[in-house]
Amino acid sequence: MAIVHLVTPIITEGIRCLDDVKPLEKFGIEIRHSILDAGPASIECEYDEALAVPDTINKCIEAEKGGADAIVIDCMGDPGVRPSREVVSIPVLGPMETSMRLAATLGSRMAVVTVVDGVVPMIENLARIYGVTERFAPVQVIDLPVLEIEKDLERTKALLCEASQQAVEKDRADVIIFGCTGFLGCTDAIQKHLAERDLSVPVLDPVPVTMMHAAAIANLGLSHSKRCYAPPRPKEIKGYPVGSVA
Amino acid sequence: MAIVHLVTPIITEGIRCLDDVKPLEKFGIEIRHSILDAGPASIECEYDEALAVPDTINKCIEAEKGGADAIVIDCMGDPGVRPSREVVSIPVLGPMETSMRLAATLGSRMAVVTVVDGVVPMIENLARIYGVTERFAPVQVIDLPVLEIEKDLERTKALLCEASQQAVEKDRADVIIFGCTGFLGCTDAIQKHLAERDLSVPVLDPVPVTMMHAAAIANLGLSHSKRCYAPPRPKEIKGYPVGSVA
Amino acid sequence: MAIVHLVTPIITEGIRCLDDVKPLEKFGIEIRHSILDAGPASIECEYDEALAVPDTINKCIEAEKGGADAIVIDCMGDPGVRPSREVVSIPVLGPMETSMRLAATLGSRMAVVTVVDGVVPMIENLARIYGVTERFAPVQVIDLPVLEIEKDLERTKALLCEASQQAVEKDRADVIIFGCTGFLGCTDAIQKHLAERDLSVPVLDPVPVTMMHAAAIANLGLSHSKRCYAPPRPKEIKGYPVGSVA
Amino acid sequence: MAIVHLVTPIITEGIRCLDDVKPLEKFGIEIRHSILDAGPASIECEYDEALAVPDTINKCIEAEKGGADAIVIDCMGDPGVRPSREVVSIPVLGPMETSMRLAATLGSRMAVVTVVDGVVPMIENLARIYGVTERFAPVQVIDLPVLEIEKDLERTKALLCEASQQAVEKDRADVIIFGCTGFLGCTDAIQKHLAERDLSVPVLDPVPVTMMHAAAIANLGLSHSKRCYAPPRPKEIKGYPVGSVA
Amino acid sequence: MAIVHLVTPIITEGIRCLDDVKPLEKFGIEIRHSILDAGPASIECEYDEALAVPDTINKCIEAEKGGADAIVIDCMGDPGVRPSREVVSIPVLGPMETSMRLAATLGSRMAVVTVVDGVVPMIENLARIYGVTERFAPVQVIDLPVLEIEKDLERTKALLCEASQQAVEKDRADVIIFGCTGFLGCTDAIQKHLAERDLSVPVLDPVPVTMMHAAAIANLGLSHSKRCYAPPRPKEIKGYPVGSVA
Amino acid sequence: MAIVHLVTPIITEGIRCLDDVKPLEKFGIEIRHSILDAGPASIECEYDEALAVPDTINKCIEAEKGGADAIVIDCMGDPGVRPSREVVSIPVLGPMETSMRLAATLGSRMAVVTVVDGVVPMIENLARIYGVTERFAPVQVIDLPVLEIEKDLERTKALLCEASQQAVEKDRADVIIFGCTGFLGCTDAIQKHLAERDLSVPVLDPVPVTMMHAAAIANLGLSHSKRCYAPPRPKEIKGYPVGSVA
Known part of the structure; x- marks a missing residue:
């Protein structure tokens, strides 16, 4: 059983109906889901993406703390995938x-x-x-x-x-x-x-494709390389509750 | 449950001990296995690989007929992966x-x-x-x-x-x-x-990595593109029992 | 005088009329030719190619034994070019x-x-x-x-x-x-x-182009690099008469 | 005279001494400068960069409103360069x-x-x-x-x-x-x-190099392509004062 | 103030009207100009370009001797840019x-x-x-x-x-x-x-774009790398007055 | 029999001893040779090369007029290969x-x-x-x-x-x-x-390798594509006797 946490990196409620991924449960995947508290209503350019990333990272940290085995970011710009890999140790996949x-x-x-x-x-x-x-x-x-x-x-x-x-x-x-x-x-x-x-x-x-791959990687006991995605050095951060992580 | 068939593309018995992949069963994978009847004892060059491919294709065809959901070729040269994709409709993955x-x-x-x-x-x-x-x-x-x-x-x-x-x-x-x-x-x-x-x-x-991915792709209902891997046209083939497939 | 051996990697007799390459003789090329005993009637996909390769290698070995100075494989997929380079020392060119x-x-x-x-x-x-x-x-x-x-x-x-x-x-x-x-x-x-x-x-x-280049390379006393195309290690091979080469 | 605004995308005061770029003034460049109100103390990974970007965009918008002719982001990760190009019309250059x-x-x-x-x-x-x-x-x-x-x-x-x-x-x-x-x-x-x-x-x-190039591009009357960096569509944005821009 | 010397690598007088680049003077650029004594009337192929290059190099050498801070070659084939960089120490830019x-x-x-x-x-x-x-x-x-x-x-x-x-x-x-x-x-x-x-x-x-960049590079005190564009070794040269440079 | 003309693109007499390529005659190659009247004593940088090209083109034109079937430029910078292809119709090869x-x-x-x-x-x-x-x-x-x-x-x-x-x-x-x-x-x-x-x-x-390939291409009746290497348009050229070609 692999817990795959889907982070939808926008603030719009109800846009992601989990019914469409529910069939994945029969392959041993427990599906969890978050949307953002801070960010744009949708992502259609680099600007939208930039505003989505900080709280996406937050949601990844929370997902790992909550016991997830792998995380999938629910946007084809793969926003926040790389920074999130630096702050969690479970696999984070971009669709x-x-x-x-x-x-x-x-x-x-x-x-x-x-x-x-x-x-x-x-x-x-x-x-x-x-x-x-x-x-x-x-x-x-x-x-x-x-x-x-x-x-x-x-x-x-x-x-x-x-x-x-x-x-x-x-x-x-x-x-x-x-x-x-x-x-x-x-x-x-x-x-x-x-x-x-x-x-x-x-x-x-992309969402079911990526959730299935995330589960496979988690089940294999693998995650991203920490020599590529090293944890941030501790430092002062202003204006973000996430500052406390580093 | 996904049936993943591992084809070890050499004639040497006993070299592939399935104990090492057995742990994958707990992720819903049924493991099947073949070795070759015709081919080399090991693959260490293009020549060895060339002699391994024809019977590897056979074993893929048999694997599909036997009910496999996906096939993994057990060699890092990925021998026979591309021609096998032309003759079967289930996913064939190279490690x-x-x-x-x-x-x-x-x-x-x-x-x-x-x-x-x-x-x-x-x-x-x-x-x-x-x-x-x-x-x-x-x-x-x-x-x-x-x-x-x-x-x-x-x-x-x-x-x-x-x-x-x-x-x-x-x-x-x-x-x-x-x-x-x-x-x-x-x-x-x-x-x-x-x-x-x-x-x-x-x-x-590579073997467990590829078997888990093969199961994921099969479970997603996906396989390789038939516009890329079109089935062979029927034609006379001499010297191979596999000739009957096309 | 360079002996260039053309290996047509299919079993279909009569498809390669040497009349078309005969004019090359005036440039000091002696033309020899083989077709396959085992393989497909034509090559139109990876599967056909896979079945053509083993006997193509045989025909290359025989061509070298027969005194050829260079070999040209008569198919635009360049089937068997790389493995044949491992088992002969004369140049093998793909068209x-x-x-x-x-x-x-x-x-x-x-x-x-x-x-x-x-x-x-x-x-x-x-x-x-x-x-x-x-x-x-x-x-x-x-x-x-x-x-x-x-x-x-x-x-x-x-x-x-x-x-x-x-x-x-x-x-x-x-x-x-x-x-x-x-x-x-x-x-x-x-x-x-x-x-x-x-x-x-x-x-x-491609056939005359490649035969002329093969003759030029042979006349220069050059052949492919054995550090790239190393001879196969001796090992057991089943189901092929060519097994005896290695 | 070109006004080049340098945005240092961190919160640490005093780290950027403008004395080092002052000599550029003799080439007709008026230098302006901002640091961030929200963001990290320094940028050493993707995570730091992600937290720097939203307020960097703000500072670019303010710089343009303040009359700048071009903007240079003061970090070799080029954070926020691309999203900022979407929300301002003056050139934004990454060092x-x-x-x-x-x-x-x-x-x-x-x-x-x-x-x-x-x-x-x-x-x-x-x-x-x-x-x-x-x-x-x-x-x-x-x-x-x-x-x-x-x-x-x-x-x-x-x-x-x-x-x-x-x-x-x-x-x-x-x-x-x-x-x-x-x-x-x-x-x-x-x-x-x-x-x-x-x-x-x-x-x-990189900083003087990029400031001189930014002035040159501004003086030429050029800026980035709006077909590449299209303005964001208006939409709801939560948790950011910058949300008002779009 | 940067002196940017434009070398128009053809013999046709009057084709380059400096009025079009005159506006650059307001950005602190002094514009100088040469055309060739030996070369083609225009450049439309590799042959034309080959005949333009030797005297283009001459004109670059003269431009440097005359006190220029940077040189721009006035042709989109960038003829003579690389050899000229070997014989002068100021920046030579191709448009x-x-x-x-x-x-x-x-x-x-x-x-x-x-x-x-x-x-x-x-x-x-x-x-x-x-x-x-x-x-x-x-x-x-x-x-x-x-x-x-x-x-x-x-x-x-x-x-x-x-x-x-x-x-x-x-x-x-x-x-x-x-x-x-x-x-x-x-x-x-x-x-x-x-x-x-x-x-x-x-x-x-391209001409104003390149002149502005040339001035920027000169003002920054930079030029091309002499480890990439090493000065020619002295040697006999026949048929060219430029032979004296090396 | 193919006449291959070797153009040594420097002015130094005696540096190219044809004895080393004489053995190629037994493969049906007639060897001809020119050195430059105008150019450098050797080629060791872009500057030397630039001065070698104009007369190299001349020598190629003369070689074709003299009945050569193919031309080889005798320098590893391949100087003049591309412009010469525009002014002759026989193959010009760079080593x-x-x-x-x-x-x-x-x-x-x-x-x-x-x-x-x-x-x-x-x-x-x-x-x-x-x-x-x-x-x-x-x-x-x-x-x-x-x-x-x-x-x-x-x-x-x-x-x-x-x-x-x-x-x-x-x-x-x-x-x-x-x-x-x-x-x-x-x-x-x-x-x-x-x-x-x-x-x-x-x-x-490189010289014998390229001469043999040049002969092979000439014997095949092939040459470079005139859609790639179009003849120069006629135009005034000053300072070169070659100006008359175009």
Whole structure:
């Protein structure tokens, strides 16, 4: 049994319905969840991300104290993943890193399908750091702000279907990654759309993908390298309750 | 419950003791195992690998027919992984690919510690294909043929300890990957050696690492992209019983 | 006088007509040829390739014993090139490696024009290992199985003309490489088609290109590095007559 | 006349003495300066950086409102550079990015000489994003926490001399970058040390280097691309006074 | 006050009107200028460039002797930049190198808009050496020889507008670089055209950009590394008056 | 029979003794040779190279007019190779490009052994353009000016032996490239030295290697792509007799 704690790094309540990940429980995963007390309503640019990170770190610290075996950050910008690894000893996984590495395993050319133009350079920088640039099809943008994803879920799915089809047909992508964790639960519709057009490829739903990997790593008794993610030196910190950690 | 089938791509009986992976059963993995009927006694060069691949493919086909949910090839050259993906629909994972991607997640600079000089160019080519070249510390070679690993296991561990220490101290590696699946079960000794010198880093034991990932991927209902690994066209094949598959 | 032995790594008799390479004799090349006894009828995926390799190695060993000065493998997947280099001391050249390096010398952006979708990821992986990814225009696929190339040679040439024109006009390729050695002898038609449209670029016919380079390397008294391609260690091998070599 | 505003992204008063940059005034630069109200006492890891970013963004917004023509962030982790570019329209420069690009212009192989081991992976990730990985000599670490730099400045300089000499003599670096803006003003000592050993190379003092470049860019009437750094969409933000910006 | 000497590496008088850079004087730059006595009328290929380089080096030597603080070569092929750095001690900057590095700072994906097809491979090779290949949108060619740029300046601007729009709209470029210094002074028209279509991005006019950077580097007291650009050894040189330098 | 014209791009008579390449005649190569009328006595930096290029181009034009089938430039900086390709239609090969590509074919890691420090950045830039950076062991420098190579040939060979041994033993190189064509004829001594230490690797003597490849390419009826190396547009050229070509 592995306790995987999902930290949704925004303040918006109710946006993450755990029903979609509940099926993972049958694989021996106990799911816990936090949202932020301080931060933005959604993450769509570097600025939003910057404001999300401090309390995300807090929530990771609390998750470890609460007994979690692994942590997953619920945002495709992987905000706070690296600093959190410095302050906890359990594995902290980002869904973009995990999805990109899995996509590279499952196929030869991945396409990220995402919300708005503003996140494209952020995604491309993550691809540089994770080393998958060379296998990267152009990012597909459906031009839909995060907080509107659930307003008309059928329209969202239709946009995702169209963008995914483009990526496979025109850009020769052979794996699709959802570029926003807000698309959780939409894989079936896309798979069906692609299958009907003889364009089937794996479509990665980053939150369940990353939670399963987090559990696997925790069960293996592994975590990130402390020679890479060394604990912060103690020092004065103003303006943050988290200052007490270091 | 996921059935993970381990294919040891050599003819040598008894070299793979399943006791070392038995602990994985408690994570809901049923372990199955095959060795080859045709192939080499061990794999230490491209030639050995070439002779191992055809029957490895056979064993993958049989594993799928036998009800496996995922397959792991038990060799760090990842022999037969790509052709097998063309003929089965369940995930087939190579331990080098899986370990390299995990190492890139857990740290910033990985070192492979392996058996003999002859496999170094093979490992470097895999790093090129898997896209981790830039995070690659020099491969450490302990100069011990595969079939001698178990002859004096204490000596093997001592060599692994020394090579791993070199990689961390001198080459700034922050994750160690065993470069031969024959080192299965040796992580504890290396971890202890490194910890005593304040050089602790994650040490990846590729077989359990890959089996856990294979189970996770199977449980997620995912497999490799058939647009990347298309099934072979039917055609005449001479000299192989496997010819009947296509 | 250099004896260059061409190993066609399939079992299909008559597919390789030596008339097309006969003109090379005037440059001091004695041409010898083998096809396989065990293997597939054609190579169109990793599976086919895997089954071709063991007997390809055999044929290389026999070619060296027979007095050849250099060996060329007659398939653009370069199957068996690396393992064969371990067991013979004369140069073994793959036509994809040789053509890619020559294309990089003759121009700035190469396009491979090939048979079917299934070989594209294989070709891209070879480009990664050979280091030409950055100069790679998208692979052009004419969607014609290998064994149908000669059924209607005029149609084959027409498809090659169209694909090559696309590569030059749309993708800015300035060198064309045939992505299947089965296109042997088709360069004149493509050159003419391109010249008539003021789109002339070098079109590489991989078999003669590679045979000439193999002769040059042999005449220089050079061969591959044995520190890179070390001879296999002796060990038991089951199910292969070649087992006796090591 | 260009007003360049230096934002020192820590809370420690007095650490940045403007005397060292005063000479820039003769080149038509008016220097302004802020430190943080909320954040860490120094930046030595990703965690420190994460806590520095939100108020750094604030200070950039205030700097622009106050009439600055360009902003320089006073830390070699380039914290907050990218999010700040989204919320201001004047150029925001990071000293690591600017120094790395200048070093690539002035020589062929750069070495960063920095404070502690913990920042090495951060620096290497910046090198990946800025595209200079291939020209990167190993980072030299003098093992001195930021807040101790000024405690014994002679010792600091001696450590910098030794590390720079190593980089030039042993690693063939031909340009040195200070990896901490806290080394401001130490170039003369290092230059002298290297010159006496016939090892002279340019030694980049990142703060003046970046302030001069910031003024040049502002004077040219240029700023970052708003198609890359789009303004944040308005949304609810909790726990930050900066929330009002968006 | 920094004296920046502009060397226009062609023999054509009157093509470089200094009026366009005159505004830089208000930033403390004294502008000096030379054209060649020996060389081509314009530079549009490697051959033209080769003939421009020897006298360009002469003009750099003279510029330094004349008291210049920095030199800018007035051609986007950066001809003579590297050899000139070996024979002078003041900074010598190429406008392509400087513009590419600035474009990488200001955005995430740059497009070069240039004169004729023949210079595209030269530009791509410079991108390789400067390390920006990965952020490179396809070069846009307006198919206008250098000496015709000023014949119908309105047509030139119209072609630049169209090409820049293509680069932003179709290729997702977020910074534009003029690929010929002959386009000096055309930025306003392009900026206006893009702004009217809501496609504003920075448009870099390489000569003023590079002169401002040259002044900044000179004012900082920096120059290129002599360990990278070592002075030539004295030796006999025939056919060149410059032979006397070495 | 292929006529291969060797252009030695310096003015020093007698430095290139054709006896060393005479053995190539038995492979059907007719050898012709030119040295420069205008240029430097030797090439050891970018400045020397710049002065060598214009007359090298002349000599290439004359060589083609004289009936040559292919041209080889006799210097490891490959000076004038690219501009010459624009003005002749026969293949022009550089020995560094040809040797680097052959080394990549024969092994996995190449080391260049060269004369002086000053050429190292030039060689590294060529490696960038030719795409072999990743397979590059550190360049070994024997610190011997070009014109002293033949003064004490035994000492030269001893230095080459030592440097090559270093490259193989310490840097794991498995192919050696002479980094100066002045080392012509020294391979036997190095091969013997390495063989005696059980360190045998291929040692490439660039002039014969490149002449054989040039003949092979010419015999195949191939040459460089005119879409990459377009002929110069006609224009006024001052100060060069070659001006008449364009």
